[in-house]
Amino acid sequence: MCGIVGYVGRHAATPVLLGGLRRLEYRGYDSAGLSVQDGKELLTLRAVGKVSRLADKVRAEWPEELQTRRVVGIAHTRWATHGAPTEANAHPHADASGRIRLVHNGIIENYRAIRAKLEAKGHVFASETDTEAVARLVGEYYKGDLRKAVIAALRQVEGAYGIAVISADEPGRIIVARKGSPLVIGVGEGECLIASDPSALISHTRRVIYLDDGDVALVTADSVDITDLNHAPMDRDVAELEFEPGAVEKGGYDHFMLKEIHEQPESVRNALRGRLDLLNGTAVLSGMGTGARELLDLQRIVMVGCGTSLHAGMVGDFAFEELAALPAEVQPAAEFRYRNPLVDGRDLVVAISQSGETADTLAAVREAKDKGAMIMGLVNVVGSTIARETGRGVYLHAGPEISVASTKAFTGQVAVLLLMALKLGRGRRLSRERGLALAAEIARLPELIEAVLRQDAAIAKVAESMAKHEHAFFLGRGPMHPVALEGALKLKEISYIHAEGYHAAELKHGPIALLTPGMPVVVLANRSPVVDKTLGNAEECKARGARIIAIVTEGGPVAAIADDVIQIPDCDPLVATIPAAVALQLLAYHVARLRGCPIDQPRNLAKSVTVE
Numbered sequence: 244m245c246g247i248v249g250y251v252g253r254h255a256a257t258p259v260l261l262g263g264l265r266r267l268e269y270r271g272y273d274s275a276g277l278s279v280q281d282g283k284e285l286l287t288l289r290a291v292g293k294v295s296r297l298a299d300k301v302r303a304e305w306p307e308e309l310q311t312r313r314v315v316g317i318a319h320t321r322w323a324t325h326g327a328p329t330e331a332n333a334h335p336h337a338d339a340s341g342r343i344r345l346v347h348n349g350i351i352e353n354y355r356a357i358r359a360k361l362e363a364k365g366h367v368f369a370s371e372t373d374t375e376a377v378a379r380l381v382g383e384y385y386k387g388d389l390r391k392a393v394i395a396a397l398r399q400v401e402g403a404y405g406i407a408v409i410s411a412d413e414p415g416r417i418i419v420a421r422k423g424s425p426l427v428i429g430v431g432e433g434e435c436l437i438a439s440d441p442s443a444l445i446s447h448t449r450r451v452i453y454l455d456d457g458d459v460a461l462v463t464a465d466s467v468d469i470t471d472l473n474h475a476p477m478d479r480d481v482a483e484l485e486f487e488p489g490a491v492e493k494g495g496y497d498h499f500m501l502k503e504i505h506e507q508p509e510s511v512r513n514a515l516r517g518r519l520d521l522l523n524g525t526a527v528l529s530g531m532g533t534g535a536r537e538l539l540d541l542q543r544i545v546m547v548g549c550g551t552s553l554h555a556g557m558v559g560d561f562a563f564e565e566l567a568a569l570p571a572e573v574q575p576a577a578e579f580r581y582r583n584p585l586v587d588g589r590d591l592v593v594a595i596s597q598s599g600e601t602a603d604t605l606a607a608v609r610e611a612k613d614k615g616a617m618i619m620g621l622v623n624v625v626g627s628t629i630a631r632e633t634g635r636g637v638y639l640h641a642g643p644e645i646s647v648a649s650t651k652a653f654t655g656q657v658a659v660l661l662l663m664a665l666k667l668g669r670g671r672r673l674s675r676e677r678g679l680a681l682a683a684e685i686a687r688l689p690e691l692i693e694a695v696l697r698q699d700a701a702i703a704k705v706a707e708s709m710a711k712h713e714h715a716f717f718l719g720r721g722p723m724h725p726v727a728l729e730g731a732l733k734l735k736e737i738s739y740i741h742a743e744g745y746h747a748a749e750l751k752h753g754p755i756a757l758l759t760p761g762m763p764v765v766v767l768a769n770r771s772p773v774v775d776k777t778l779g780n781a782e783e784c785k786a787r788g789a790r791i792i793a794i795v796t797e798g799g800p801v802a803a804i805a806d807d808v809i810q811i812p813d814c815d816p817l818v819a820t821i822p823a824a825v826a827l828q829l830l831a832y833h834v835a836r837l838r839g840c841p842i843d844q845p846r847n848l849a850k851s852v853t854v855e
């Protein structure tokens with residue numbers, strides 16, 4: 244979604260800001276803009292469409308010496324919420340004097356009231372955005388101290404924000420503030436950067452300060468001074484970013500998605516590192532913080548998440564029930580707080596999120612906390628809001644996921660959920676033998692994934708026929724049902740083919756009416772106690788002329804009915820969800836590539852969804 248970059252320091256700001264915006268392109272956006280301070284003036288340019296159009300505009304409209312002069316600046320990529328993606332609605336927005344500029348992520352809920360008040364005082368708004376109301380409010384309060392004006396304005400504001408503000412009258416300063424929308428300050432040598440996502444600043448510095456909700460910071464080239472909204476000083480630690488700058492490069496692959504698919508042997512290895520106890524057939528997850536007593540007392544696990552993370556939770560649901568004999572359920576995070584959930588101190592609520600910033604998942608965490616439940620985060624982005632608010636949890640260590648379509652986060656989430664289920668199971672009723680066997684299977688995951696990746700070319704061939712269709716079904720049973728949902732989600736989001744994932748047995752209860760001759764039906768038919776039933780369901784589709792693409796276990800009964808076969812190595816049915824998901828990721832990728840789709844940034848999508 245929207246992205247923020249800011250720069251103050253010894254280098255020219257414009258190229259740093261444009262570079263930072265390019266790093267944030269993956270998050271999804273539809274317009275971009277930047278403001279820089281030059282002497283006593285602010286200069287602003289905005290453009291609809293890609294950051295490259297903004298860069299063209301900078302080259303065409305700003306003299307070269309301005310582009311390289313040392314200046315302070317803020318920049319933004321906007322994903323439209325209030326008002327269409329037009330130049331007038333793009334950030335940075337100005338106050339009435341035009342001497343203050345502001346960029347904003349999030350949503351200001353009471354902007355209509357603020358706007359009406361300001362209009363009554365004679366303000367004429369230039370955009371339809373909620374953001375402009377805040378920019379104008381800051382201007383109203385400005386009496387020579389930008390930080391004071393920002394604080395006064397924010398005390399009037401309801402909603403979520405991450406903002407960065409500069410003033411023509413205060414050279415060398417950026418004021419930033421956050422509530423509900425992430426902001427991080429990069430602390431370099433004689434320079435500071437601001438970003439809504441650390442990937443925008445990793446090539447400049449690894450030292451960062453994560454702002455907390457309610458923080459307001461005055462940032463200069465060599466100082467960061469943080470207070471709360473009552474002007475009380477706040478102390479924030481400087482953290483070290485974990486990942487390398489190369490992690491946000493394509494590294495020779497055509498797309499980030501393909502790179503991230505191929506990174507999975509390594510990212511899953513990282514998720515497992517130091518956490519599998521192969522001697523005792525259990526897992527060591529210190530982040531879970533559950534002692535033996537707490538494990539026995541647990542009465543239920545409730546997982547919350549959205550999209551792909553929700554699907555990972557659905558696989559976890561099977562694992563917890565089967566291995567730990569623990570009632571488990573998965574709820575869409577968006578629904579959780581509105582249904583007045585039944586949770587208490589003996590329930591463990593697990594918030595699953597790659598970004599750690601998804602608004603609905605965060606709101607579910609807060610609701611569960613209010614209800615007194617135990618909370619845990621299963622998050623990839625270190626230092627993200629959900630990771631910090633949950634207090635305890637397990638990181639995925641998958642590295643930055645740049646492609647909008649989530650791949651390595653899903654397999655990391657499932658791997659960690661399997662570890663959690665193993666640990667809880669061994670603490671409750673899982674036998675040592677079963678624990679040992681399962682731990683050994685989980686340890687094989689990197690090699691199982693590699694075996695699927697080796698079939699890349701064969702899967703690309705299967706994609707050729709699929710790419711010609713506009714509809715597809717994905718079918719699975721048990722833990723493969725959520726994998727079918729995930730396969731369908733991957734295909735629809737990046738190839739724009741209408742794809743539906745179903746429980747294999749559910750098809751004949753309605754959706755089968757949609758089957759037409761030649762329609763691709765992907766059937767997850769790996770070794771499992773119900774594989775014959777699944778093959779029976781595939782037969783029903785075949786009998787109606789469908790083209791069957793079967794994901795089967797190597798050496799197992801290959802469905803004679805299958806038109807195309809993709810093999811996964813023989814492994815435990817719960818563990819098999821991971822290599823099967825990798826096969827479906829590759830299938831979706833190749834279909835989208837053949838259809839010429841913008842794979843890393845599909846239309847209308849954003850990488851992290853920070854609005855409800």
Ligand code: F6R
Nearest residue numbers: 550551552596597598601648649
């Ligand atoms: C799909 C996808 C989304 C996310 C969802 C939750 O490929 O990426 O469905 O899974 O928006 O995001 P996180 O995991 O960041 O909370």
